[in-house]
Amino acid sequence: MKLLLIPLLLFGVGNDFKAARQRMVGTQLEARDITDRAVLDSMATVPRHEFAGKKHLSRAYGDFPLPIGYGQTISQPYIVALMTQLLNLKGGERVLEVGTGSGYQSAVLSPIVEKVYTIEIVPELAGTARERLKRLDYGNVEVKEGDGYFGWEEKGPFDAIVVTAAASHVPPPLIAQLKEGGKMIIPVGGTFAVQTLMLVEKREGKIKQTAITGVRFVPLTGGH
Numbered sequence: 001m002k003l004l005l006i007p008l009l010l011f012g013v014g015n016d017f018k019a020a021r022q023r024m025v026g027t028q029l030e031a032r033d034i035t036d037r038a039v040l041d042s043m044a045t046v047p048r049h050e051f052a053g054k055k056h057l058s059r060a061y062g063d064f065p066l067p068i069g070y071g072q073t074i075s076q077p078y079i080v081a082l083m084t085q086l087l088n089l090k091g092g093e094r095v096l097e098v099g100t101g102s103g104y105q106s107a108v109l110s111p112i113v114e115k116v117y118t119i120e121i122v123p124e125l126a127g128t129a130r131e132r133l134k135r136l137d138y139g140n141v142e143v144k145e146g147d148g149y150f151g152w153e154e155k156g157p158f159d160a161i162v163v164t165a166a167a168s169h170v171p172p173p174l175i176a177q178l179k180e181g182g183k184m185i186i187p188v189g190g191t192f193a194v195q196t197l198m199l200v201e202k203r204e205g206k207i208k209q210t211a212i213t214g215v216r217f218v219p220l221t222g223g224h
């Protein structure tokens with residue numbers, strides 16, 4: 001009896017997560033301004049509950065950020081979707097993420113682009129994210145432990161860069177590692193202030209910055 005019940009229960013739970021994910025896409029993303037089909041499709045498939053940790057399983061698809069340990073958080077689903085959509089990805093890109101955290105943002109990028117490089121400064125988080133992404137078969141994501149302020153020069157230049165921690169300024173090494181025509185999304189501002197999500201574009205060697213909206217992120221730490 002027990003043997004029969006366990007797979008049935010697991011099947012039920014799996015379906016609940018799928019339904020919760022579809023609700024999340026409808027009510028939190030499509031109902032706002034997320035229209036990029038590739039972003040919506042990816043967010044409808046990436047199992048956010050696998051990234052949120054066991055304690056937060058029932059809250060994994062809620063409209064808010066979630067703690068992932070070490071004082072860090074995964075962003076609210078809408079913010080992940082917005083940042084990904086703003087990169088205007090068409091497929092085939094090489095993308096750099098600074099601030100791997102749980103690996104969720106990388107997993108959302110994975111099916112959309114060719115290759116994701118992601119850097120995390122907290123060694124434990126880098127290790128857990130690397131194992132999790134491997135276990136869940138996100139084979140085109142490479143995780144490095146290090147200070148993402150300096151980017152990942154050997155793997156650059158990148159078509160797109162997404163920074164998921166707030167910096168006091170746009171790091172010059174990241175601008176240098178952005179391809180001509182490339183786009184970077186980065187929250188800029190102080191730790192206890194409201195920060196501004198900035199779109200940084202490199203065109204004909206010039207940098208254009210556009211303020212998108214107010215956000216709240218954990219700070220970009222490191223030696224800069």
Ligand code: SAH
Nearest residue numbers: 099101102104105120121148164220221222
């Ligand atoms: N994108 C993550 C959440 C990011 S939270 C996700 O989807 O789960 C911000 C992350 O940035 C934290 O894990 C923090 O440790 C990391 N971080 C902060 N400063 C950093 C730096 N200088 N280089 C790399 N990672 C950094």
